[in-house]
Amino acid sequence: MEADAKGHFGVFGGRYVPEALIAALDELDAHFRKAMGDPEFTGEFQRMLRDYAGTPSMLYDATRLSAEAGARILLKREDLNHTGAHKVRNVLGQALLTKRMGKGRVIAETGAGQHGVASATAAAYLDLECVVYMGEVDTERQALNVARMKMLGATVIPVKHGSRTLKDAINEALRDWVTNVDNTHYLLGTAAGPHPFPTMVRDFVSGIGFEAREQCREKTGALPDAVAACIGGGSNAIGLFHAFVPDDSVRIYGFEAGGDGFDTGRHASSITAGQTGVLHGARTYLLQDEDGQTIESHSISAGLDYPAVGPEHAYLNDIGRVTYEPVTDAEAMDAFALLCRTEGIIPAIESAHALAGALRIVPALRADLVREPTIIVNLSGRGDKDMHTAGAYFGLFEKGSTV
Amino acid sequence: MLSLRKDRKLFLPYVTGGVVPQWTDHLLALQDAGADAIEVGLPFSDPMLDGAVVQRASDQAIARGATVDAILADLDRIRGDLRVPLIAFTYTNLVERRGADRFCAMLREHGFGGLILPDLPVDEAGPVLAAAGDLDLVQLAAPATPPDRLERICATSRGFVYAVSVMGVTGERDTLTAEAYGLAGRLKALTDLPVLLGFGISGREQARQAGAVADGVAVGAAVMRRILDGATPADLGTLATEIRAGLDSAQV
Numbered sequence: 001m002e003a004d005a006k007g008h009f010g011v012f013g014g015r016y017v018p019e020a021l022i023a024a025l026d027e028l029d030a031h032f033r034k035a036m037g038d039p040e041f042t043g044e045f046q047r048m049l050r051d052y053a054g055t056p057s058m059l060y061d062a063t064r065l066s067a068e069a070g071a072r073i074l075l076k077r078e079d080l081n082h083t084g085a086h087k088v089r090n091v092l093g094q095a096l097l098t099k100r101m102g103k104g105r106v107i108a109e110t111g112a113g114q115h116g117v118a119s120a121t122a123a124a125y126l127d128l129e130c131v132v133y134m135g136e137v138d139t140e141r142q143a144l145n146v147a148r149m150k151m152l153g154a155t156v157i158p159v160k161h162g163s164r165t166l167k168d169a170i171n172e173a174l175r176d177w178v179t180n181v182d183n184t185h186y187l188l189g190t191a192a193g194p195h196p197f198p199t200m201v202r203d204f205v206s207g208i209g210f211e212a213r214e215q216c217r218e219k220t221g222a223l224p225d226a227v228a229a230c231i232g233g234g235s236n237a238i239g240l241f242h243a244f245v246p247d248d249s250v251r252i253y254g255f256e257a258g259g260d261g262f263d264t265g266r267h268a269s270s271i272t273a274g275q276t277g278v279l280h281g282a283r284t285y286l287l288q289d290e291d292g293q294t295i296e297s298h299s300i301s302a303g304l305d306y307p308a309v310g311p312e313h314a315y316l317n318d319i320g321r322v323t324y325e326p327v328t329d330a331e332a333m334d335a336f337a338l339l340c341r342t343e344g345i346i347p348a349i350e351s352a353h354a355l356a357g358a359l360r361i362v363p364a365l366r367a368d369l370v371r372e373p374t375i376i377v378n379l380s381g382r383g384d385k386d387m388h389t390a391g392a393y394f395g396l397f398e399k400g401s402t403v
Numbered sequence: 404m405l406s407l408r409k410d411r412k413l414f415l416p417y418v419t420g421g422v423v424p425q426w427t428d429h430l431l432a433l434q435d436a437g438a439d440a441i442e443v444g445l446p447f448s449d450p451m452l453d454g455a456v457v458q459r460a461s462d463q464a465i466a467r468g469a470t471v472d473a474i475l476a477d478l479d480r481i482r483g484d485l486r487v488p489l490i491a492f493t494y495t496n497l498v499e500r501r502g503a504d505r506f507c508a509m510l511r512e513h514g515f516g517g518l519i520l521p522d523l524p525v526d527e528a529g530p531v532l533a534a535a536g537d538l539d540l541v542q543l544a545a546p547a548t549p550p551d552r553l554e555r556i557c558a559t560s561r562g563f564v565y566a567v568s569v570m571g572v573t574g575e576r577d578t579l580t581a582e583a584y585g586l587a588g589r590l591k592a593l594t595d596l597p598v599l600l601g602f603g604i605s606g607r608e609q610a611r612q613a614g615a616v617a618d619g620v621a622v623g624a625a626v627m628r629r630i631l632d633g634a635t636p637a638d639l640g641t642l643a644t645e646i647r648a649g650l651d652s653a654q655v
Contacts, residue, residue, distance in 0.1 A: 006526060016495050016522045018452045020545035020570050022552070161458045167449060174451045179571040181547070278495040278522070279449060291470050292500030293448040 001245055001312060001321075007195020007282075009315035015194040016278045017174070024181040029196040031101050036203065045096055045204075052125065053081050053088045055207060059215035059376070064342040071362045072374040074224065076212045076240065078381065079347065085381030086205055086236045087118040091187060093204030095122035098185040105129040105180065106187040109173040111138055111166035112302030113145025114385065115189030120154035122187075130154040133172045135165040138302070145385070163296050166306055170280050190233025191310035194281030198310050202238045209243030212376050220374055226251040226365060229378040230353040231324065232268070232304035234313045236380035245321060251365070254313060255357030257299035258326030268297035269326040270309045271317050277308075284311045300329040300389060301349040303381070331356040333393055336383070348381030349389060355379075405488050405516040405539045405562035407597055408439055412650035413563075413619025414610075415599060416626050416643060417492060419444035419460040420477070421469020423630060427481045432636035433626070434487050436643030442519065442621060443478070445471055445493035452521040454574030456624040460631060471497065475513045482514060490517035490541070490562075495531075498523075503534035511538050517562045519543070525552070525559050532559070541565050544590060546582040557594035564590050566617060568602045574624045576603035579612045587617040606642075607649035614653025622646060 007013045015025060035041040049055045058077040066073045078086040098106055106128050110116030116132040123130035132149055136158040139146050149156050162168035170193075177186040191201040209227075216224050227244050229237035231254040244250045259267030267273065270285045277286030279294060287295040287307040299305040316322040332349060335356035339347050347355065358377045365373040383390065395401045407413055416433045418426060420443050430441055446461035446469055453461065478489070491510055498506045498520065510518060517539040523531060525542055532540055539562030544553055547570060557564055568583035569576065583600055590598045600613045601621030613620045629638060 014527050015524060016527060017524065018521055018545070018567075019524050019543045019556070020547055020567060022524055022526075022545075023547040023549060161455070162448065162462060171449050171451045175454070175572045178452070181570060276499065278499050280451070281522075283499070286496070288496070288500065290500070292496040292498075293465060294496075 001316065003195065003199055007199065009312045010318060011276070012283050012314040013195060013198055013311035014283055015281060016283065017194045017281045018178055020178050021181065021194070025194055025196065031097060032196055032200050035097055035100055041096065041100060045093055048092045048096065049089060049207065053092060055081060055089065056211040057081055059212055059219060061219065062343050065339060068338065068342055069359050069362055070366060071372055073358065074216060074219070074374065074376045075379045076208060076376060077379055078208060078236065079345070079351070079379050083118050083121050084384065085114060085118070085348065086208055086239060087115055087189065088121070089205045089207060089239070090189070090201050090235060091118045091122035094185065094187045094200070095126045095128060098128060098187070099126055101185065103183055103185050105131070105184045107131045107133065107173050107176050107184055108187045108189060109133050109166065109169040110189065111135070111169070111305060112385070113138070113142040113149065114303060114381070116154070116156070117145055117148045117152070119187050119189070120149040120152035123154060124152045131176070132156050133159050133169040133176070135159050135163070135169050137164045138166070165296070167294060174280070190235040191238045191312065192233045192280060192282060192284070192308065198282065198312055201235055202242055202312065205235055205239030206242040208236065208239035208378060209241060212240065213243045216376060223247055223250055224376045225369060225373040226253060226361065227376045228253040228255065228354050228358040230304060230350045230380065231256045231271070231309060231313060232306050232350065234310035236378050238310060238312055240376070240378045241316070241322060245316070252322040253357055253361060254322050254324045255327045255353045256324060257297070257301055257304035257353060258328040258331070259298040259300070261328050262326055266298040267326060268299045268304050268306060270307060271313065271324040272326050279308045282311045284308050284314045300332065300393070301353065303348065303350040304353065325357060327353045327356045333390070335359060336390060337394070345379070346383035347379055348383050349386045351378065351380045404537045405440065405490065407488070407563065412614040412653055413439040413597060413599060414643070414646055414650055415440050415442055415490070415619065415621040417442040417444060417621060417623035418630070419446055419457065419464050419627060420474035421446070421464040421467055422460045422627070427477050428636045429630060429639050431481060431484055432640045433643050434485065436640040437647030438487055438643060439619070440488040440490055442490045442492045442623070443474070445474060445491055445497055447494040447497060450494060452572055454572040454624060456628045456631065457573050460627045463631070475509070478513060485514070488516035489514060490519060491515050492519045495520050495523045498531060503531045507531070507534040507536065507538050511536065517541055519565060525556050528559065543567055544586060546570055546586050553589060554593055557590065557596065560596060563597040563599050563618070564594055565621065566590055566598055566600050568600045568604070571602065573602050575605035575628065579603070579609050584616050607645040610646045610649030611653050614650045615655060619650065620646065
């Protein structure tokens with residue numbers, strides 16, 4: 001699905017930013033388009049993805065999990081990439097583009113710190129100055145990731161305004177960008193924001209889906225019946241979905257963070273529960289009150305804890321091509337435990353949402369197809385970073401505890 | 404429709420609606436000390452173009468319960484005393500939430516003459532323009548805006564053209580930059596509308612400098628810093644008198 005020339009996916013997307021950024025976004029768009037048609041750029045990007053990031057990631061036949069699920073589950077192992085998540089694909093692409101534009105500084109926002117660590121990694125690898133904005137609340141919750149970023153040479157700036165979390169870090173990064181746009185690229189961490197970011201980030205991470213599509217055909221002789229991913233901003237999901245959108249036989253599912261449950265109001269399900277709005281430079285679905293003030297989202301997974309969503313997802317929802325549903329914290333943590341015990345893989349809690357959603361759709365899919373379905377689940381990241389959360393959730397830090 | 408004076412340089416102070424209980428007293432003090440119109444900020448939770456002072460004012464106003472309805476009700480209570488036009492300054496999501504037609508009609512009914520949306524560039528302004536009617540949708544121009552866009556911005560803007568004096572966010576700065584002079588000059592060559600400089604104007608001297616190249620100034624952070632620090636309406640009147648004097652002494 002391609003946006004129009006001004007970055008609209010239907011009524012979503014576009015550019016809702018200060019006039020001061022328009023020239024920079026035009027410049028970025030022009031450089032991006034030219035780079036993607038230049039074998040020198042794409043060749044170097046592919047080389048970095050292969051030799052440095054460790055892609056293509058495996059498509060793994062999770063046989064013990066499949067036996068439990070009643071479906072053939074194929075896991076796209078993005079958790080095995082360098083830095084432990086799909087995000088490395090995006091940061092390498094944007095950092096390489098930054099070099100090509102002749103800029104020496106990147107800024108990034110981060111919630112739990114994963115995108116901050118990935119940005120700091122790419123900046124170290126490509127010799128760029130890196131400044132990461134992180135909500136003050138998050139710097140306290142994620143001290144280890146702050147140390148990682150600093151170790152990699154980045155400067156971490158705590159954001160003390162608003163709710164002092166991810167959305168405020170994005171606001172602050174945008175303010176920095178307006179001020180330093182001459183020498184700075186904003187290395188946005190998800191497929192959201194003003195045009196061309198949603199398209200650019202998607203294209204940089206779309207290897208997930210193109211690889212998985214070929215790997216599935218090699219392994220099973222056919223396309224999958226369904227693909228599933230978790231949705232926060234939505235970069236891992238759009239990276240998986242993009243290759244499959246034209247395949248009418250493939251059902252596509254995005255699983256949003258349902259937090260404590262839909263009726264509690266404490267969730268991050270912006271597509272299911274939000275309304276159209278404008279945040280961080282794009283028109284999309286947004287959790288907001290009656291005046292249009294954003295409402296703070298809630299999820300056990302920091303990476304999904306965002307009150308909006310990338311505009312292409314909003315569009316794919318509206319045209320009915322992708323089914324979006326919430327998955328609660330409790331459902332995600334059950335799936336988290338199940339994958340640990342059946343496959344010896346500790347997933348990111350984000351990815352556990354995708355897995356939980358996939359398990360939920362199996363009965364209906366079986367009934368519809370009248371056979372065992374094949375489902376690709378994007379295992380977008382590894383769970384080492386989440387052991388503090390998981391340990392507390394399952395009571396592992398209590399003496400004599402068992403799950 | 405904004406009717407702005409043509410016989411002197413224009414002073415447009417900004418006040419965040421609902422930032423303190425008696426915020427409308429500040430409006431009247433600014434009017435009495437020489438404001439030609441007043442920008443009323445309808446606070447947004449995510450003000451990406453605002454510096455620290457206006458962010459803090461927005462947070463404080465929202466925490467106080469300053470909804471759009473509450474701000475308009477406060478304004479209705481002083482309507483009989485207001486002689487200068489009001490201009491709403493807010494972000495696009497507040498317009499989106501109610502729908503452009505309803506939002507613009509509401510502002511018109513409550514006596515507003517203009518609307519400024521700093522995150523709505525001219526390319527996306529169509530639906531709001533269509534809904535605006537007599538409400539003047541003011542366009543902003545930045546130092547980095549290329550010439551062809553400046554022409555489009557001038558052709559689209561109503562009421563005046565807001566020249567953003569720096570590449571940056573709202574906030575006080577010590578001097579008016581060369582890029583501000585340059586932008587004001589380029590805009591003046593393109594339009595008969597008043598060209599007002601904003602972002603970073605904080606006192607008499609900058610007002611004088613700005614008045615030499617532009618038709619007036621918008622002043623936000625300098626006002627809001629004082630209100631947040633507990634300034635009285637009389638204190639604000641002193642600031643406004645200084646800026647008025649700077650503008651009146653400008654050598655064109």
